[in-house]
Amino acid sequence: MSLADDLKAPLRNADRFFIGGKWVEPSSDSTIEVTDSTTEELFFRVAEAQAPDMSRAVGAAREAFDEGPWPRLTHAQRAEYLRAIAAGLRERTADIGQIWPRESGVLHAIARGGGKNAARTFEFYAGLADTYPFEEPAQPTVGEFGLLVREPVGVVGAIIPWNAPMSLITYKIAPALLAGCTVVLKCSPEAPGEGYLVAEIAEAVGLPAGVLNVVTADREVSELLVRDPRVDKITFTGSTAAGRRIASLCGERIARCTLELGGKSAAVILDDADLAAAAGTLSSAECFLSGQVCSSLTRIVVTRNRHDELVEALAGTFSQVRVGDPFDERTQMGPLAARRQRDRVEGYIAKGIADGAVLATGGGRPADLDRGWFIEPTVFGNVDNSSTIAQEEIFGPVLTVIPADDEAHAVALANDTVYGLNASVFTPDLDRARAVARQLRSGTVGHNAMRTDFGIAFGGFKQSGIGREGGLEGLLPFLETKTVILDGRPADYA
Numbered sequence: 001m002s003l004a005d006d007l008k009a010p011l012r013n014a015d016r017f018f019i020g021g022k023w024v025e026p027s028s029d030s031t032i033e034v035t036d037s038t039t040e041e042l043f044f045r046v047a048e049a050q051a052p053d054m055s056r057a058v059g060a061a062r063e064a065f066d067e068g069p070w071p072r073l074t075h076a077q078r079a080e081y082l083r084a085i086a087a088g089l090r091e092r093t094a095d096i097g098q099i100w101p102r103e104s105g106v107l108h109a110i111a112r113g114g115g116k117n118a119a120r121t122f123e124f125y126a127g128l129a130d131t132y133p134f135e136e137p138a139q140p141t142v143g144e145f146g147l148l149v150r151e152p153v154g155v156v157g158a159i160i161p162w163n164a165p166m167s168l169i170t171y172k173i174a175p176a177l178l179a180g181c182t183v184v185l186k187c188s189p190e191a192p193g194e195g196y197l198v199a200e201i202a203e204a205v206g207l208p209a210g211v212l213n214v215v216t217a218d219r220e221v222s223e224l225l226v227r228d229p230r231v232d233k234i235t236f237t238g239s240t241a242a243g244r245r246i247a248s249l250c251g252e253r254i255a256r257c258t259l260e261l262g263g264k265s266a267a268v269i270l271d272d273a274d275l276a277a278a279a280g281t282l283s284s285a286e287c288f289l290s291g292q293v294c295s296s297l298t299r300i301v302v303t304r305n306r307h308d309e310l311v312e313a314l315a316g317t318f319s320q321v322r323v324g325d326p327f328d329e330r331t332q333m334g335p336l337a338a339r340r341q342r343d344r345v346e347g348y349i350a351k352g353i354a355d356g357a358v359l360a361t362g363g364g365r366p367a368d369l370d371r372g373w374f375i376e377p378t379v380f381g382n383v384d385n386s387s388t389i390a391q392e393e394i395f396g397p398v399l400t401v402i403p404a405d406d407e408a409h410a411v412a413l414a415n416d417t418v419y420g421l422n423a424s425v426f427t428p429d430l431d432r433a434r435a436v437a438r439q440l441r442s443g444t445v446g447h448n449a450m451r452t453d454f455g456i457a458f459g460g461f462k463q464s465g466i467g468r469e470g471g472l473e474g475l476l477p478f479l480e481t482k483t484v485i486l487d488g489r490p491a492d493y494a
Helices: 051-066 075-091 093-104 114-131 165-179 193-205 219-227 240-253 275-291 304-318 339-354 407-415 430-439
Strands: 017-019 022-024 031-035 042-047 135-138 145-152 155-159 182-187 212-216 233-237 256-260 265-269 297-303 358-361 378-381 398-404 422-426 444-447 479-486
Touching: 017 051, 017 193, 051 155, 051 182, 051 212, 051 219, 075 093, 075 114, 075 165, 075 193, 093 114, 093 165, 093 193, 114 165, 145 165, 155 165, 155 219, 165 182, 165 193, 165 233, 182 193, 182 219, 193 212, 219 240, 233 240, 240 256, 265 275, 265 407, 275 297, 275 304, 275 398, 297 304, 297 407, 297 422, 304 358, 304 378, 304 398, 339 358, 339 398, 398 407, 407 430, 422 430, 430 444
Parallel strands: 155 182, 155 233, 182 212, 233 256, 265 297, 265 422, 297 398, 378 398, 422 444
Antiparallel strands: 017 022, 017 212, 031 042, 135 145, 145 479, 358 378
């Protein structure tokens, strides 16, 4: 029986890999089952890459970069392919709306916009073909004429997590392709569907062979991608623990890497903030992807004299969240992505209780949902900032409220973490918000909301990563800078 016989996902080639511009047979019969996070039923099966498959994908990308047309096209020519991919994403937006909720638990109301959002990102990077200075004159201290040239870094290994695959695929491969790189896209075993969908679009638009290669693999085979000397750069989104391993392997061979890692982000509630509004905003934000977001504001820091009031407000708003089927328009929060993810979150909740934090609401499974990886929205109060639930990334809908002595202490507590991905300041005073924001050691700081902006740049301080994604900053990691010094001016600079 072909894997396609029991395929429920809107994909045509999940039993193969997209390598060298073709759908190729895997080297083994090994497969991965992708489970619907709401029903716990089989969604589809996908071929699992082994060492020969990964090597074949890397070889195709290497050949496409060294010998193929892609790096030798103009940026404008490559931009036309990006625009074609954008059009393909818009055409497949309904399919994305089916795949993402079933794999990861996001609401269908959000997922159905994923294709359009991804398309806009491809179009943004296509637009840089006309505006970014990939080559510009420079006055050398020796010689007559200098050029500062920005060229593609080479073969890129892009490793994608399971929580928001399409968005993360887009912010990696769109700038990489514009730069002239070739890519091996390694999909997550829990959520490979969007990667395969992008491969189908790449095939449909006639992307040159080997420019984009798509495989799904678990950790051991994924590490072969990181180790392979034919790969010039790794771009990774995932846990800080995995990021440390990737950085160490890249360091062994001085490979370039961009790492978008974990977070334990703080919301600093100043003494003039509207607590009811803050509670509503924080509860609503944490519903997105059931809290399975690295930038979630899960550490709520507030002065002691307002602590109890905020905990009560959060418990009131978060406990009212409607948890259920992500395809039901009434649902406000769906399931977690997998059984092991729910087990992880439940383990942290148990640890919080054991360590003496006050469970204000939640902590269990919804009583009316006997299938699916659901967890109740959970709030802890009186959390010690040194405790496990205050310091480690839970990756679920669990808020921890931490009391502070005053504003300075709140800032110190917010910064007292190995992470530095996101933060927010809650106050009606713009100048005060800006002043506190500048004191927070975080890649992004929002105001009165959970805010990140990939149109500007996204990434973290400290152990939240290396480099930035999104916007113009997200193009730079896929470029190498070359200095050219000539004895005179070329004709087009005369």
